[in-house]
Amino acid sequence: MLQFLKFYKIPLLLCLTAAAFYWSFAYDLDRTDFPKLITLYAGLFFLSFKLIQLLKTRFWLLAGAALIFRLIFILALPNLSQDFYRFIWDGRLLADGINPYLSTPNLLMESAHFGSISQAQELVKGMGALSASNYTNYPPINQLIFAVAGLISKNSILFSVIIFRVFILLAEIGILFFGRKLLKHLNLPQYYIFWFLLNPFVIIECTGNLHFESVMGFFILLSFYLLWKRKWIISAIVLGISVSVKLLPLMFLPLFLKFFSIKKNTSEIIENRSFTNQISANISDLKSIKWVKLLSFYAIVLITVILSFLPFYNSAFLTNFSESVGLWFQKFEFNASIYYIVRWIGFQIKGYNIIADAGSILPVITFIIILVISLFRKKSSLKSLISGCVFALFFYFLFSTTVHPWYIATLLLLSVFTNYRFPIVWSFVAILSYYAYGNVEFQENLWLVTLEYIVVIGFAVIEVFFPKKLSFSLFS
Template identity: 35%
Template sequence: MKPVFQLSALFVSAGAYGWLAYATPRFSFEQLLLLFALAFGAYVALLKSGLALRWGLLAALLLRLLWLPALPALSDDYHRFRWDGLLFTQQVNPYQYRPDELVETSSPAAPLALQAAVPELVQPIIGQLAELYPRLNSPQYYSVYPPVCQAAFGVAAWLFPTSERGFVLVLRLLILLAEAATTGLLLALLRRFGQPPQRALWYLLNPLVIVELTGNLHFEALVTNFLLLMLWLLARGRAATAGAALALAVATKLLPLLVLPLLLRRLGWRPAGWFGAGLLVTLALLFGPFLSLELLENIGRSLNLYFRNFEFNASFYYLLRAAGQWYTGYNQIARIGPALALVVALGGLLLARTEWRPTWATLPHALLLLLTLYFLLATTVHPWYLTPLVALSVFTRARYALVWSGMAVVSYAAYRTTAYTENLGLVALEYSVVLLTVVLDTSQGRLSPQPTGPLTTAESGTATESGAVGRAAGAL
């Protein structure tokens, strides 16, 4: 009966993902919620049924391939990806101009002085940019995507300069390659730390991971891969190349810089020097082609806007915002946002200072706690931001990250109208369930670092069962 049950759960998953990929617009929240709930229920059922690792790996691949020809329906960020990629192909610095600057100054009605400000290299693609412009969700902001993302956008736009679907296909294949490498790293690290490789399925079959990374083309897939690569290299004593791996993660999204305080006590002075050299040299190589005073100013403006203006699906920040409005009569985000960021920075230093017996095996646990603090205090928490938490939780006994990955979908209620009005009742429900799970994890001792050591007899059986598939994936 178990194989029949597992096969049924996989068919439910496939049906839900197929409907999400091809027949669910973002504004159809009730349909999205129902299909995601079906997929998440099937996910929990598969994990509890003891699905064999080799079948779980095959299912993870096939469920991702379902999305291959689909355009992202739940996110419009890929239009900005394509915009930046088109600029990249024309050797125009995507950080130098806002979209509204390029399109408005290219209009025949614009003064000649403004038209002269548009670089000549943009002229061959100005028609495509004008067509893309109405689809952009933030045309008045400078690009916030670091160099690794820009390189990916540029390659996709170079291969398919006039095809939206072709552009999306290239990015999706890149994300699939990153997820394949993540699979190998998860299996290799779980074995190295004496934990059952079956746990990799917690991440690989997770609906939020599949929908937001493969489906919606978010580059947390690469961030997770580079962070795991860093950990694997550090565990093998390769400090310089581990620093380069972290640089790749930072050049995909700046958030991985938070890991630095957690590395100091683990590295020692000489390895820390090699790690720092690898990090700085690689960052210089990646950011160097874009580097200018203008770039630093524009990135500074974007970060300032992020911490002082943007708010979405937040938890403690919304409580502080309400208190600030009650006390002063207006939104205090300009003060609260930076203050919360400072609390996270101090929390990272405190965690690094107070860790008991820090090892490479306990680094995922420590980073999970630090990123959790960051997201609980952040002013903006889009669902895909949480996918690295799911990957890190694989190495721990904590369950709250998995629960959070199931609850975050309620934030899509904001997209039911073009006004993007959040349902604060649903936000409160999301974080109430998450915080309750944190309390349960704490009371049951699941938030303490997990002891590592040789595999038990049962776990060794699981590892043997995966056989050549696991070893091949571990070599990626």
């Protein structure tokens, strides 16, 4: 033991310091205190960076540290997000036999069901007026997790939070297990998985603030693992389950186009061709796609999603759910990049906020970009598929009207299995968006938003177009 302590004294000191920082973050931080928030976060990012550097050959020591840091949050109520109140509300509705998609919390508070929901007033107050006045937008697998908490913990908010954390922790253990196997298959260092699992961004946003991107990420990762094992039917089912946690993975479907191709690598064939010839070659490659298998894969994914929604379906369900999802494109705006430029142009030309129009057009542009990525990927390997998913997500977020920090957790996870590290940089600078919570008016500092995206886009451009400029990698 003494020899162990002597040999690992610096990593242990770093772990103890990080644990103290996480404790302060979990139990002694108000999100309005932006200076303290960003100081703790920067310190944790540095400590995690050094731990990975020092212990990259000690896989299970890093895994132990990742687990301990998460357990620190076990008894803490989330302090950077109030979404968990809505999770508990939906779960208690389901436990009481009420379809959460059919009414808003405000409407239910005025109905006969009000008295059957424990701690109803506290939950509605906690989730905030915006959430309470809108229909739920959480898909069925998420609702299933909420329901488990609703059945087990009918009268305790903290116990419900603990149940949510157990699900997230189990998902991240799954990410550790299958992520390690995928990294070995892709001939990448196994410790790369800790750029996700030891990243304070993930520990704080997922374990700490109960965002279920880790659960969705686990199912995405498991789906890719099953593809590697050539179990494409089960892979499609699992991908459908991931969509039923969060709808985000639906955008990946076009990217499977070349994966189900007879030609598994076309990079050598088209690398030296002109742009016109490359277009012709890529269109010609469509003939090599196993269309029956591809379309069957799509059908299984969509059938899985539809089946998960069926228990909740009635005439009002589709209207309420689509209305709720549409709010994120045409009503809400936060931490955006390209959209804020479009909004400014709109004010100059129209004299008012054009979010309703921009929110309809920008997703179409994103879809076109994803199609281009799908058609022009040079390789059809698993690593190329994952890289395509990384850039599909990147462009989706660049064109989104709302980019809460935890959204990029999936981008961060998938980047671990590629050669791109700009999502790690983003996971660091995304914390700047929390400046908005530091004032009563919930006012963003657009200079900080600009700084965030200049850093992220700049690093991404260098990685993609000038990789030789990065003579060494900070994250190797």
